[in-house]
Amino acid sequence: MEMIxxxxxxxxxxxxxxxxRMEILARNIANADTPHFKAKDIDFKSVLKxxxxxxxxxxxxxxxxxxxxxxPGGEKFRIPFNASFDGNTVEMNVEQAKFGQVAADYQAxxxxxxxxxxxxxxxxxxx
Amino acid sequence: MALDxxxxxxxxxxxxxxxxMNTTASNLANSGTVTGKENEAFRAKRTVFKTILEQQQxxxxxxxxxxxxxxxxxxxxxxxxxxxxxxxxMADKDGYVYLANVNEMTEMVEMMAASRSYQNNVEVVNTTxxxxxxxxxxxxx
Numbered sequence: 610m611e612m613i614x615x616x617x618x619x620x621x622x623x624x625x626x627x628x629x630r631m632e633i634l635a636r637n638i639a640n641a642d643t644p645h646f647k648a649k650d651i652d653f654k655s656v657l658k659x660x661x662x663x664x665x666x667x668x669x670x671x672x673x674x675x676x677x678x679x680x681p682g683g684e685k686f687r688i689p690f691n692a693s694f695d696g697n698t699v700e701m702n703v704e705q706a707k708f709g710q711v712a713a714d715y716q717a718x719x720x721x722x723x724x725x726x727x728x729x730x731x732x733x734x735x736x
Numbered sequence: 737m738a739l740d741x742x743x744x745x746x747x748x749x750x751x752x753x754x755x756x757m758n759t760t761a762s763n764l765a766n767s768g769t770v771t772g773k774e775n776e777a778f779r780a781k782r783t784v785f786k787t788i789l790e791q792q793q794x795x796x797x798x799x800x801x802x803x804x805x806x807x808x809x810x811x812x813x814x815x816x817x818x819x820x821x822x823x824x825x826m827a828d829k830d831g832y833v834y835l836a837n838v839n840e841m842t843e844m845v846e847m848m849a850a851s852r853s854y855q856n857n858v859e860v861v862n863t864t865x866x867x868x869x870x871x872x873x874x875x876x877x
Contacts, residue, residue: 631742632737639748640787642849
């Protein structure tokens, strides 16, 4: 199992983080017409760094690895370009752009994972 | 897994926008109604949205945290117009009938806004579905 974890590297966690970010953006889009709703986002880089650092290092083969926390936190409020009358800070075009971007990021991470998995598969098959 | 929660969130938004579209349709349908009493006149309805918070979830809203629900439906406070129409059978003793306070322009704008928001959420569902399918494809072949 350790070999597979190593082969996948940070990308397995990155995939979880990207889907988490997509959920937050979906929440923003869903609440585009809710009064006083404040749009949120996560800073991908800082959260990923923190996730890597907070993972417990195992110094012996007998140590059991700690499972990752599912919710890494790190949500921040977005600062809107233009204030709106009802206190809602969702700007639909910004959200759409970010959603498209994170969808592309997710696919990129998926592609990397896909190639890693096929590498492992080839190694196991031995051809 | 966060991807399946996106379906719930976008689904709740689709539901809320449908209700908003419904009230708009009802307002437009009743825009021509007249009555003989001011307090019986039709008043345009407005939906008020609210975020579903994790702490305030109702039992049937499990897994919908971050989505949106209709908090209440309010009457439009704009004044009721009255019109002198002595020949109308609905007219009061002074010959006035009371019209609905529906502004067709406002309702059309409301309808467009609801339909755009609906489309946005449909797009979110589509993108998420494609990504979920691609994730499943990793374990194939």
